[in-house]
Amino acid sequence: MNARETTVTTMIDDVTIRPRKETTRWLALPSLTMIWLGVVGIGLSCLWEHEATPGEVTESPTNWPANSRIERNATLPTLVVFAHPHCPCTRASIRELSQIMTRCRERVDTHVLFFKPSEFSADWEKTDLWLSAEAIPGVSVADDEDGSEAMRFGAATSGYSLLYHPDGRLLFSGGITGSRGHSGDNAGRSAIESLLTDGVADRKHTFVFGCPLLGRDAHCDSEVQ
Secondary structure, three states, X not given: OOHHHHHHXXXXXXXXXXXXXXXXXXXXXXXXXXXXXXXXHHHHHHHHHHHHOOOOOOOOOOEOOOOXXXXXXXXXXXXXXXXXXXXOOHHHHHHHHHHHHHHHHHHOEEEEEEEEOOOOOOOOOOOHHHHHHHOOOOEEEEEEEOOHHHHHHOOOEOOOEEEEOOOOEEEEEEOXXXXXXXXXXXXXXXXXXHHHHHOOOOOOEOOOOOOEOOOOOHHHHHHHO
16 A cells, blocks of 8 residues: 555544544533533432421420510510521521511510520620621510520420410411521411411411521531531
């Protein structure tokens, strides 16, 4: 085979191999795209599952606990919100509480209690959540040392809210967000506002979305280390 024939043969081989490589690339692209979409889909599914998973369902006393150190208002309904100061989900609950107070400030006596382990430093609970709650007009903020009041009221999840009648009867218990860390219209906030403005609501309990109140959660544990 002379040099010219060799050159022609090589050119023919190159033309034959290139389409095969290009075909392989185009065949691989849809497969890689499907794999990527699958990974993204699984990630979003896990995220949504976490956001939509409520906290522990508990039962609160149907009448105001006689041994509570919180003073119940005898003329206005009393709203008590329990919060973990290092729970990122609770920012949404504080925003929703602000909405409630904007509409019903003169109709309710509101307390926010932040969990505080007795062995931790004095300002451990003074986070941005504390400051945000303290800035809401009409809201009293205090620490709940070792979660004593939370246990007394049956609160197990950050953001758990309780509304009591002036005579001490429980009117509502549950969360005031629709999912973890998300603000917006939701059944809990609507129920509390309806009870405060009209005296009735279509439900007395909702799920609560947040970290475990006493800190037994990866999100909260990572904050306190």
